[in-house]
Amino acid sequence: MATISTFDSFIAAVGGDRVVVSNLVPVGSSPEDYQPTPQDIGRLAQADVLVENGLGLEAWLARTIDNARNANLRIVVCTAGLPVKGINPHLWMDPVLARGYVRAIRDALTQSDPDGAAYYRRNASAYDARLVALQGWIASRIKTIPPDSRAMIVFHNAWQYYDDRFGLRTIGVLELSPGQEPNPNYVAHLVALAKANHVKAVFAEPEYSPKLVQALAESAGISTIQTLYDDSLGTSGPVKDYESMLRYDTQTIVRALGGKP
Ligand SMILES: [Zn+2]
Incomplete structure (x- = not known):
């Protein structure tokens, strides 16, 4: 499960057919002022891995996690260890930093499902190459x-x-x-x-x-x-x-x- 739909791609790319992805904040809504629903808590209660951004983007999330009472939930904070500017949480908008999100998701899926380790590593590496290509394309347009x-x-x-x-x-x-x-x-x-x-x-x-x-x-x-x-x-x-x-x-x-x- 991802907090925002923007991260679904990272999880789907790395997890492939070993993972089912959904997100908490509906497409078209802002995570900064989102109000989680009882259904969100129910879905989180059944998730194996939660992918969040951190840095206050999902200020409502800690309480949602508490309410879900899912002792087996593995939580990935994608911005941990990445270079943060002030209190700005939007690191994923730089495709170079997005590669760090993909690495964090690869590691969490591998820990949660060790049988898939080689599969996740291969997928993450293929998606990493796509992000490098995306970076080059954006630079050429700008x-x-x-x-x-x-x-x-x-x-x-x-x-x-x-x-x-x-x-x-x-x-x-x-x-x-x-x-x-x-x-x-x-x-x-x-x-x-x-x-x-x-x-x-x-x-x-x-x-x-x-x-x-x-x-x-x-x-x-x-x-x-x-x-x-x-x-x-x-x-x-x-x-x-x-x-x-x-x-x-x-x-x-x-x-x-x-x-x-
Ligand atoms: Zn924002």
Whole structure:
């Protein structure tokens, strides 16, 4: 079981037909303000392995684990041992750091099911190569954006690791902590930053209300992109796993910032 749908791909890729995967936070919902249901507790009670991000992304999870009373549950905290920036939990958005998630999942599945060790090792190594290829592809697309335009203002700071990896600048973040509406002074500050840095677009995810993003974009005279995926896969369409998510996001960003997607 994974907390968010974005991690399902990692588990399915490593576990193959020895594993059945489901996730706690439904596709299209935000993990940062999720309220677990009694059904979630029931499903967790029957799971062998739980894959979580950690770093406060799933603040509600400790109580859910307690309530599930599953003494055999093996818990994988994917960000353990990875280089964390401040308190930002979105490490998986960098495909290089995602390789660490895959290693952690491989090790947990191997401990939980030692007969599958060679199978999990082979699968993890094949998926690792796909992540390396994905990293190279993203880098090649981002390079087509004119250097002065490699800047983003985002709704919530899911993009720091991706931006740092690929040479984009995160100029501003609208929502500094989950559920906290920015005050008018802060929005004015972001508008000024957007103008000073010639930012071309404000980016957000479909699971958040578009109002704040549209207000900021209108004041700054720039466009709004409301279709980035990070904490969740898409409910329909092309964003059905981790790789298609990062490809879709990259094409969206590159197009909005004037590159060749
Ligand atoms: Zn997030």
